Amino acid sequence: MYIRFLLVPSADLSLSPDNIGFFRTPSLLNVAIMGPWGHNGQFGTLKRNIEHYRDNSESIAQYFENEEMCELEQFKELSNCADVLAPEGLMHSMAIFNGNESFIQDINDAEVALMETFLKTLTDPDAANTDSNAIQALIPVRDGGPDNNQLDAIDVNGRHL
Structure with a gap:
């Protein structure tokens, strides 16, 4: 994965040959078994990751309210998990979110299930x-x-x- 985009001002991002390889999207092959999901592994299920795109703001609030990070296998036995991992996580996440454009999709439960089913078909038995x-x-x-x-x-x- 390339991280070079952090060094390039957004105004310089274009389809020019100089920018080839700045972003490298990971393959979706075997995505159903490659959890945890999300850009930093914050979601314990593929379905929850898909649901996040219904309403990012609401999803972030729900994530911290329900202390979802503590449900991840690697943190299940951590006492005071939310206080240790993200004592001000909601505040920081919302500050970042409020500085960006909202990405809200009108995705219903049936569409979430269809997307999850499709993504699971990309997994090698x-x-x-x-x-x-x-x-x-x-x-x-x-x-x-x-x-x-x-x-x-x-x-x-x-x-x-």
Whole structure:
């Protein structure tokens, strides 16, 4: 993913050849199993991410009111989760949101369900099965690596991620 757009004034953004590659949109392949979703992984389900685009302002308020960040797997056991992760999250998010144009779409429940169903069709059945040979072939052997400096991610209970 390219972050170069942060260094370019918005007036310079155009379809000129000099700007090719400034934005790189990730693929939607396997999107249904690639959660958490959202630009910074704030939504626990694909459906909730889609629903966010009904009314961004309302979605942001709901997110902080319901302390949705604390429902994410990585934060479930964190005591005082909302106070630790985002003590002034709503205030900061709304300040950013109020400085931008609202993106409100008239998306009803049936359309949310259709979008979710469509996006799920982009998931490879092998990718959804972590025990499949196709996925296992992508996971490196946990043997320290060629220089014995391999880092293996584990959770708080010592389980490999």
